[in-house]
Amino acid sequence: MTCIDASGMDYAALNAAIRAHDGDIIIQNCMGQRFIGAGAQNHTIQIYGIPGNALGAYLDGATVEVFGNAQDAVGDTMNAGRIVIRGDIGDTAGYAMRGGRIYVHGNAGYRTGIHMKAYQDKLPVLVIGGRTGSFLGEYQAGGVIVVLGLDAVGERPIVSNFPCNGIHGGKLFLRSDCAEIAFPEQVTARPATPEDMAEIEEYLREFCALLDFDFDMLYASRYTVVTPDSQNPYQQMYVAN
């Protein structure tokens, strides 16, 4: 186990120090350094403090755990591995992620899970304990997004405006009846069936075990499942010239 005190370090120095070590790393006093764990494969990185943007970008198998909030672009284009955030996160988490899992205790910002993909045995999973901002799952092409709304205070819906525009693959699970959410035309939103729930049981168990939530309560809740109607949403739009 290597311990790195990040105070006063810029991101290039911190990341060079991370690259220079194999195995488990603890980062203390993290203060906004970007790109931590970019492309990391074998590390386990624990972060105390607040990492900066693009945490775990292109992550390729490593495990990252943050004891605090994280900022924008968590897990950008992630390929494999796991990111656990014990707080809130900023915008565009999981942009184009193709594999691995991101578990967030709190809320997420705009454009969460956009361009998520899936491929062969790779199925990215993004579980948000709280709520998300607008444009959730835009252009989603694969993978599973779960939003639990666990901080539910007041009247705010579980996801803000314009979720799922341009989606053409993958599946969303929203722990809400979604009565107040306006989905675009090209998706189907329906109550989750027991078969649907079986698909996410493993992720929910892991999420609850890691972040101390009550699995039985969560699993028994009502969810809305959102799926695209077509893999080819823009097929009819063009005429050859």
Place this chain on the structure above:
Amino acid sequence: MGIQWNYPEFEVVRNDSRCIRCQVCARQCANEVHRYEAEIDAMISDESRCVNCQRCVSLCPTRALKIVKSDCRLRENANWNQDAIREIYKQAESGGVLLSSMGNPKPYPVYWDKILMNASQVTNPSIDPLREPMETRVSLGKKPSKVERDENGRLKCELSPQIQLSMPVMFSAMSYGSISYNAHLSLARAASELGVCWNTGEGGLHQDFYQYGAHTIVQVASGRFGVHKQYLEAGAAVEIKMGQGAKPGIGGHLPGAKVGPDVSRTRMIPEGSDAISPAPHHDIYSIEDLRQLVYSLKEATAYQKPVIVKVAAVHNIAAIASGIARSGADIIAIDGFRGGTGAAPTRIRDSVGIPIELALAAVDRRLRDEGIRNNVSLVVGGSVRSSADVVKAIALGADACYIATAAVLALGCHLCRTCQSGKCNWGIATQRPDLVKRLNPDIGSQRLINLMTAWNHEIKELMGGMGINSIEALRGNRLMLRGIGLNEKELQILGISHAGE
């Protein structure tokens, strides 16, 4: 629907006295224009399907065929020309957005053709490239703007990562999916043999081509297809695609029909699923955000690879390039509005963006004025058609050029401009196995090598004529250029004098 006036655009003219009924044309035309009618022992054509790709013409053993423009036309009208009317009919029928391919075919000014080069006479000697050394090698990347020494007075020799090229021309981005496996293989092999680079485009790098990594530029676009750590590490450089000359401001869209098993594996998306790369990167709304992507790529590759940012030439290109030069990018690639594409909405291809010649001149001047020209190398594309265009581009300030249309022409493209159909009879813009195999990668790569080798000779001759013996000495050397038939404003933007001055 109403009656359609859709008289075919092209006519198949068959000289029956030469036709030997071999039916090569019928087998070769993926558009199924030709057919043999046994009862009457005759070849029949359905011209309405012909795209004028000249495949049948090229393969007819007796030269019995030619394809000509139909003279069945609507009444001449300089304003409502045939295309304008035909396009309205198409849209009235379908309600669809017009989709075209290859570069802008409209008669906009081609500034390359309005620029002339200098040659030495009497007062300074020209150089004979056959006898004297002539340097066409270039390296792309950040250059130090001053000499630095360490505390012992020794020179600091550490450079930012560079791309080394044997000549100032590279093959620009064309994705696997938009073009075929054999086209990618031809480009990769030729680039490796020539000591230049080819570019994966945004569709990932096929596993078979990782061996050409040292001569490969790997692209990262908004859809991030096939982007993972090994991919980023495989290439000589990483290119962030912000825009493309043929369709500035909009994204890419590979229809699910072209996403077969191999394309799916390379893009890492399911078979049959549309591959959508939206217009913006949804995490980039500012130069600061761009800087973040640039540095996330540098971090993921441990600062070993130069990062290119590719943009389309648009109105404020000089200011945009200035921002990119400050974003940490090592190289800026600018794509002019005549750049080719596998598919783009016609209206955007034909009327958005600006010519690369003007964009290049404006950017080079702006970066010099701001004292940041050495922060970046400049690569330009968007219809560089010949070695003369290359030399003019370098004299206008480019470090190197990107070619794509010229490269696919060398591979056998006949510019029929129907790549979007996926039925390219020349095996280039298609994924159909029977068509792909028509492009032999041994021949394809050799033709690319021939083209580039010939250009390199010509570049040396042109430089030698000016008395210049290296690309370095030609770069930004606008005194070597004169305009012909250009107005004051154009000359001012290009930063050159008029012929005779």
